[in-house]
Amino acid sequence: MTTTKAQRVAFGETLVELIDQDPRILVLDGDLANSTRADIVANARPERFFEMGIAEQNMAGVAAGLATLGFIPFISTFAAFSAKRDLDQIRVVIAQPGLHVIITGAYSGILTGKTGKTHQSVEDITIFRAMPNMTVVAPADDVEVRKAMHALVYDLNGPAYLRLTRDPYKTIFDDSYHFQIGKGVVLADGEDVALIGTGEQTVRCLEAADLLAAEGIRAYVLHLPTIKPLDEEAIIYAARRTGRVVTAEDHTILGGLGGAVAETLGEHYPTPMKRVGWRDVYGESADNNALLEKYGLTPRHIAEAAKALLK
């Protein structure tokens, strides 16, 4: 079940699909369309594509103004910038009024194509999940990107942050997959340990489950594509079923998926945990495998965390 389609390509293609069925959809770009692949829209449906230049704060505000008229704008730049460069604008004119604007963070996490720490987004999930009214979604693969984008347009009437990756990895879902905002998805059953992932790290959780299976350890794998609203029930169920929880995200362990799961379990069902993610550091530029290895984000790291809990 491998594919070569990157999330960003699915993003661009799905935008065209949405534009063709819905006159409310617009795309605003912060001079990165050929990276984020919003250029698929610029080329195919130029009348719905608006270049906003390298001016992210204004872009957020323009989207808010358009949303008041009933448009559903997608604003597109790198995750590293979309959370931080225009954070106050997102807070005041998008999140506080609850406007239906979809903020897309391209090139999220550590795998940004050798651009290094300025372009890696370590804390975007934490920031956005702390904002009232905000929905936060990090799909695992290209199929889920498409499904999530449809859901964010049709099943939501408020602001959302969509966290996307740059490079093609693996496709785990097929077209029959039903994405629901706020719902976790159980991908494997097992009673020894629960692996809870978000974004592309869910794929690595599945790979970690295979490594564990080879050692006779049965892992339960829960995918949480929506980090907010959080599927607390699914998290508590996973903890009850296994008694041990590992979280995995390409993001800081502070306040992101690991933080959210720890908050939930701490309050409702205290359970031994390990959080796999960036350990309160900024990154650097290197090829993907070297980065995943050095920052502790490989399936092996996830499996090791699980085994440590089993000791």
Next chain:
Amino acid sequence: MEPLTPQRLKELEEVAARVRARILLAVHHAGAGHVGGPLSCTDMLVALYFHILNVDPNRPDWEDRDRFILSKGHSTIALYTVLAERGYFPLEELFTFDAIDSRMQGHPDMTKTPGIDMSSGSLGQGLSPGLGMALGARLLGKSFRTYVILGDGESQEGQIWEAAFVAARYQLDNLTAILDYNGLQQYGWRNAPGEHMFPPIENPAQKWQAFGWRVIETDGHDMAQFTAAVEEAQTTRGKPTLIIAHTVKGKGVSFMEDQYDWHARVPTQQELVAALAELGQSDLLVISQGGD
């Protein structure tokens, strides 16, 4: 737009005097709020809501209404008062300014107050949503216009210039920004107490023209002149317009005019009485429920 007859102008001037008094009453009652900035833009807000804007107080969500954004959101009590005078909500509600559960929030909140087209309060942000509305109007084939009042201190924010550039790029002639050019900000570059070394922004005309905008200068307290400036903006094609409105912070009350201290100060009972007398609005004092 209808012509502004001398008779109508006189009526509007009376409204403006009343609005000024009600602003002071509300701030006095709340024991908090801004004064100088609201008084600075009062005449323009009255001209806009009573004469220029195509709006309907009974249908604040009417799709084809002109849009207005008070980017310098700290002056919101002026906007609330004008909206109340225009019939968007009862005048008594002004006395809930800043109170718990009130629709009269300390800064404009589009989710709470009828007639507020965009939330603001964090300075520098209002022009961009205005740009979005103007762009959206064009996409929808609608003829409504969008107006945004900016502060001169606020113009120090970089986002204003991002929006200035992009609005000109899209040739948004349905967008009009109005600079409340009163020469003061909250603190700024100060010299001796009460004196300022530099105005918040110098040569705004040159700057905005360089960004590709039509620039018109006017007196922001002369509603006839101001209205004529807006009419000129409406006939401009191919570029957005900035109206530089020369104003006086604290306008209308002698001891508040051009005074830093009155940026955000609550008048004492004595000051309130004196101010209302100057405005010829002493009769409004009886409805003041607050006081010290």
